[in-house]
Amino acid sequence: MTDARAVRVEIGVESLGGVRIADAAGATRVELCSGLSVGGLTPGAGLVDAAVRAAGHTEVHVLIRPRPGDFRYSAEEVELMKTDVVRARELGADGVVIGVLDEAGNVDAAANSELLGAAEGMEVTFHRAFDVCTDPYAGFDRLLELGFTRLLTSGRQVSVLDGAALIGRLVSLADGRIDVMACGGLRADNARRVIELTGVRDLHAAVRIPVPGMTQSDSEVSFAEFGVPGGFDHFQTDAAGVTALCEAAHFTA
Numbered sequence: 001m002t003d004a005r006a007v008r009v010e011i012g013v014e015s016l017g018g019v020r021i022a023d024a025a026g027a028t029r030v031e032l033c034s035g036l037s038v039g040g041l042t043p044g045a046g047l048v049d050a051a052v053r054a055a056g057h058t059e060v061h062v063l064i065r066p067r068p069g070d071f072r073y074s075a076e077e078v079e080l081m082k083t084d085v086v087r088a089r090e091l092g093a094d095g096v097v098i099g100v101l102d103e104a105g106n107v108d109a110a111a112n113s114e115l116l117g118a119a120e121g122m123e124v125t126f127h128r129a130f131d132v133c134t135d136p137y138a139g140f141d142r143l144l145e146l147g148f149t150r151l152l153t154s155g156r157q158v159s160v161l162d163g164a165a166l167i168g169r170l171v172s173l174a175d176g177r178i179d180v181m182a183c184g185g186l187r188a189d190n191a192r193r194v195i196e197l198t199g200v201r202d203l204h205a206a207v208r209i210p211v212p213g214m215t216q217s218d219s220e221v222s223f224a225e226f227g228v229p230g231g232f233d234h235f236q237t238d239a240a241g242v243t244a245l246c247e248a249a250h251f252t253a
Contacts, residue, residue: 007195007249010061010181011242012036012206014043016054018237023056025239025246030055031097031125033063036206036235037226039128041065042084045091052092061095061125062088064115071101071129078111085118095122095149099129106134107142116146123149125181131156140170144177152204154184161190164197171199188244192251203249207241210234 008028013019014036022030032051033040040063043051051060064084066077073081078100085096096119100111107130116124126148133139136156143151153170155163160182171180181202182194191203213224213233225234 006201008202009246009249010202010204011237011245012040012204013237014040015236016047016050019051019054019058019060020056021237021239021242023054023058025243026250027058027242027246029059029061029094031061031063031204031206032093033065035068036208038068039065041068042081045087048088048091048093059094059123060092061097061123062093063097063127064088065099065127071099071132072103072105073100073111078114081115082118085115089119089122093122095119095124097125097127097152099127101129101133104134105132107139107146109142109146112146116148125150125152127152128154128183136166136170137173140173144174148178150179150181150202152181152183154182158184160184160186160194161197164194167198167200186245187241188248191245191248195249203245205245207238207245208235209238209241211236 010029010031011022011027012031013022014034019030032043034043035041042064048062064081066080088096098115100108102108126143130139130151130153154160155166157163167182174180179202180200181204182198182200183204186203186205210228210232211234
């Protein structure tokens with residue numbers, strides 16, 4: 001297991017450029033996905049393959065999420081997710097990021113067990129489905145029973161600072177059995193405070209900036225990414241922001 005004193009940084013990325021930026025900054029991991037503007041979706045196999053080859057010393061963990069929206073999946077969707085987990089493993093990914101809730105909003109033991117089985121030999125993170133599960137403490141106990149490597153959470157709040165009390169409680173309850181990774185508006189300027197308040201040794205952020213769009217004609221049609229400001233086209237990983245976050249985390253350690 002990695003040094004418990006170290007602070008590990010994971011960057012959410014959706015491009016090869018993002019992978020290279022994270023590696024150059026010294027990030028421990030990337031969470032590779034597509035569709036970050038809708039919370040992240042499963043990336044294509046071509047991107048996974050290229051990311052693994054481009055990652056250098058940074059681990060590649062692949063998000064497995066077949067659609068936007070909630071985390072209650074049909075049996076057919078779970079089968080698709082299992083196929084994607086196996087494919088990510090075959091392509092050399094270090095881990096996968098998953099999360100399934102049942103119809104009552106609880107952590108779905110059966111479906112998650114199937115996905116964990118498909119991910120044999122890989123690290124497996126339970127993502128922010130936790131932040132909308134019915135009971136965080138029962139859900140956390142279920143994750144421990146299932147044997148997840150880590151949990152990604154904002155403490156069930158939009159802001160990591162607002163959720164810091166719950167995150168800190170989970171770190172205490174974990175007692176080294178699972179890594180609790182904090183997220184939710186986390187940046188270089190608040191990383192040290194988050195670590196102080198929660199005791200986490202894993203930080204996650206998708207540090208992005210909007211990219212200017214091409215000059216538009218008189219057409220009213222636009223294919224700009226959802227959520228980008230007017231005059232911009234899409235988001236890309238912010239090299240300066242990622243570097244600053246990694247430096248802040250390493251300084252704190």
